[in-house]
Amino acid sequence: xxxxxxxxxxxxxxxxxxxxxxxxxxxxxxxxxxxxxxxxxxxxxxxxxxxxxxxxxxxxxxxxxxxxxxxxxxxxxxxxxxxxxxxxxxxxxxxxxxxxxxxxxxxxxxxx
Amino acid sequence: xxxxxxxxxxxxxxxxxxxxxxxxxxxxxxxxxxxxxxxxxxxxxxxxxxxxxxxxxxxxxxxxxxxxxxxxxxxxxxxxxxxxxxxxxxxxxxxxxxxxxxxxxxxxxxxxxxxx
Numbered sequence: 001x002x003x004x005x006x007x008x009x010x011x012x013x014x015x016x017x018x019x020x021x022x023x024x025x026x027x028x029x030x031x032x033x034x035x036x037x038x039x040x041x042x043x044x045x046x047x048x049x050x051x052x053x054x055x056x057x058x059x060x061x062x063x064x065x066x067x068x069x070x071x072x073x074x075x076x077x078x079x080x081x082x083x084x085x086x087x088x089x090x091x092x093x094x095x096x097x098x099x100x101x102x103x104x105x106x107x108x109x110x111x112x
Numbered sequence: 113x114x115x116x117x118x119x120x121x122x123x124x125x126x127x128x129x130x131x132x133x134x135x136x137x138x139x140x141x142x143x144x145x146x147x148x149x150x151x152x153x154x155x156x157x158x159x160x161x162x163x164x165x166x167x168x169x170x171x172x173x174x175x176x177x178x179x180x181x182x183x184x185x186x187x188x189x190x191x192x193x194x195x196x197x198x199x200x201x202x203x204x205x206x207x208x209x210x211x212x213x214x215x216x217x218x219x220x221x222x223x224x225x226x227x228x
Contacts, residue, residue, distance in 0.1 A: 043204075048213045091156060093216075103158075
């Protein structure tokens, strides 16, 4: 069964550093998303991406965040200057239509 | 905008007992409904979904959920749980409008713990 692949599975970074989280969506999917889950809290939408541009972003997705699809397969989330409160599990997801989303296994980001 | 309420943050049950995890939603437009499961230290897996048609949907591992439009609910049930069902369960909705890029809105999750 096709999978969404995320790397790395766990990243530790110092406050103020830039991080890039990587995702390989399912190859024939057209819509891509990033969500995050702070420990013990609900899964929150960050951004959706379609046709090489952002479709929608949440209020969490401020100027410190950016997304890119640098080639035909990867989808990245960049956090320019990490803060302690950015520590969370970040999930990438992709979908082909309205019928459902496939999530990756997540990247646990720890900012120290 | 949509919102999802999962009334129970934790549900402990004994093995082989029935369980119901409650989910209510609020939306000004029609929605699609989903249940996702998250096993410890793993990602989100789609358990089942309601898109249209029969209001009762089933998963391959014995869970079922019923869409009740008048009560705006999509409760998840299983008649007999196993230890391996211990996980966190998330209810989610998305608007039927807006095409494929519509986001999912999640509830806060219910931690199901199945005890021997």
